[in-house]
Amino acid sequence: MKSLTERQVWMTILAKSSVVNLEQQVKTLEKLPEYTVLRQPEIGLTMVRARAGGTGEAFSLGEMTITRCVIKINEVMGFAYVGGRAKRHAELAAVCDGLLQQEEWFSQVCERVIQPLQIILLEHQQKQQRQTEATKVEFLTMLRGE
Numbered sequence: 001m002k003s004l005t006e007r008q009v010w011m012t013i014l015a016k017s018s019v020v021n022l023e024q025q026v027k028t029l030e031k032l033p034e035y036t037v038l039r040q041p042e043i044g045l046t047m048v049r050a051r052a053g054g055t056g057e058a059f060s061l062g063e064m065t066i067t068r069c070v071i072k073i074n075e076v077m078g079f080a081y082v083g084g085r086a087k088r089h090a091e092l093a094a095v096c097d098g099l100l101q102q103e104e105w106f107s108q109v110c111e112r113v114i115q116p117l118q119i120i121l122l123e124h125q126q127k128q129q130r131q132t133e134a135t136k137v138e139f140l141t142m143l144r145g146e
Helices: 004-016 019-026 087-100 103-134
Strands: 035-051 058-073 076-083
Touching: 004 076, 004 087, 004 103, 019 087, 019 103, 035 087, 058 087, 076 087, 087 103
Parallel strands: none
Antiparallel strands: 035 058, 058 076
C-alpha cells in the first residue's frame, strides 16, 4: 500500500484534470481488468469551507456540486470525488485510484496517466498565472500638496 500522501497527490491530480485528458490517458493503458461499480457515480452537494485571509477564522463559503464513485477492482476499492456533475470523470478516477493501489499496475498508471496529467495541469496553471500577470495594474498614489 502506498503512503497516504502519495495517494492524496494522485487523487488530487485525477480530480483536477479534465475528463477529456483523463480519458485520453486511460486509453494508453493495457487492457484494463474487469471491475465492479460498488457505488454508481452520483451527484451531490458539499459545503465549501474557507478561512478569511487564508489563515483567519473558518467560515462557510457556499455549496459545491460534486460527483462520487466507488469501484472494486482485483479486490481493491477505488474511490473518487470530483467537482461538478461528471459521472464518467468520477468513474475513471476511481478506476485509476484502484489500479494505483496495486503493485502490478502502479508504475504503468503513474507513467501513462498521472505524470502526463500532472504536466498538463502545471502548464495550465502557468498559463493562467501569465494571463493574470498581464492584467496586473500598478496604482500610484500621490499626496496632494496643500
